[in-house]
Amino acid sequence: MTDRHDTPGPDGGPLDRRAELAANLATVEERIASACAAAGRDRDEVTLIVVTKTYPASDVRLLHELGVRNVAENRDQDAAPKAAACADLDLSWHFVGQLQTNKVRSVAGYADVVQSIDRMRLVTALSTAAVRAGRELGCLIQVALDADAGARGERGGVAPDGIEQLAAAVESAPGLRLGGLMTVAPLAGPYAGRQRAAFERLLEFSSGLRVGHPAANMVSAGMSADLEEAVAAGATHVRVGTAVLGVRPRLG
Numbered sequence: 001m002t003d004r005h006d007t008p009g010p011d012g013g014p015l016d017r018r019a020e021l022a023a024n025l026a027t028v029e030e031r032i033a034s035a036c037a038a039a040g041r042d043r044d045e046v047t048l049i050v051v052t053k054t055y056p057a058s059d060v061r062l063l064h065e066l067g068v069r070n071v072a073e074n075r076d077q078d079a080a081p082k083a084a085a086c087a088d089l090d091l092s093w094h095f096v097g098q099l100q101t102n103k104v105r106s107v108a109g110y111a112d113v114v115q116s117i118d119r120m121r122l123v124t125a126l127s128t129a130a131v132r133a134g135r136e137l138g139c140l141i142q143v144a145l146d147a148d149a150g151a152r153g154e155r156g157g158v159a160p161d162g163i164e165q166l167a168a169a170v171e172s173a174p175g176l177r178l179g180g181l182m183t184v185a186p187l188a189g190p191y192a193g194r195q196r197a198a199f200e201r202l203l204e205f206s207s208g209l210r211v212g213h214p215a216a217n218m219v220s221a222g223m224s225a226d227l228e229e230a231v232a233a234g235a236t237h238v239r240v241g242t243a244v245l246g247v248r249p250r251l252g
């Protein structure tokens with residue numbers, strides 16, 4: 001983390017940062033609204049999730065003041081203290097990173113939605129942790145569009161042929177609620193550079209899923225660089241980091 005984020009405004013407060021976040025949010029909002037209009041969709045069909053990973057709790061607080069109600073993190077080590085520091089705010093916390101089973105108990109304490117369900121072992125562990133914490137966790141199956149049948153993706157996610165088994169497991173697991181599907185556009189393979197096609201494929205899998213699980217209607221796709229393609233394809237949730245908070249000071 002650079003000290004850029006802690007630089008005080010002219011009056012010694014975080015005013016500059018607030019103005020910066022407000023301007024970035026307005027730009028992203030305009031992009032989402034235009035993409036919805038172009039696709040003939042209502043603006044309220046798409047929820048913005050701001051990915052706050054690597055940025056401090058003070059930014060989460062400013063975002064909340066600016067009207068953001070959904071935030072996402074990808075590492076429990078960073079997310080747990082941040083969520084604790086913002087526990088007084090009415091925020092939904094989404095966990096979007098690869099999740100080790102030894103972090104599940106911590107994540108179940110603050111996450112409202114875990115978007116990266118990609119194996120049976122995780123379903124079992126999350127269910128146990130959710131019940132123990134007395135919480136209900138929304139769960140999205142992360143789909144690796146470029147993974148071979150029976151395999152998982154390099155950046156997490158289950159191959160499409162594994163969606164239904166995981167969905168059934170989530171649906172019957174105490175403490176878990178099946179929310180839908182999530183994907184990250186593949187960097188390699190047949191979908192590399194073809195975000196629109198990738199997201200349309202995800203929407204096909206979502207239609208298939210909803211035949212047996214009608215309530216599982218969340219489709220989380222699209223980031224700073226490709227949110228328009230995701231909205232065009234029918235995503236219900238976009239996950240935007242860089243375009244709101246700036247280029248991350250370190251990999252995350």
Ligand SMILES: *Cc1c(COP(=O)(O)O)cnc(C)c1O
Binds near residue numbers: 053222239241243252
């Ligand atoms: C970091 C991250 C995002 C946001 O990416 P940006 O390009 O910064 O908008 C979205 N989804 C996941 C899973 C991420 O890890």
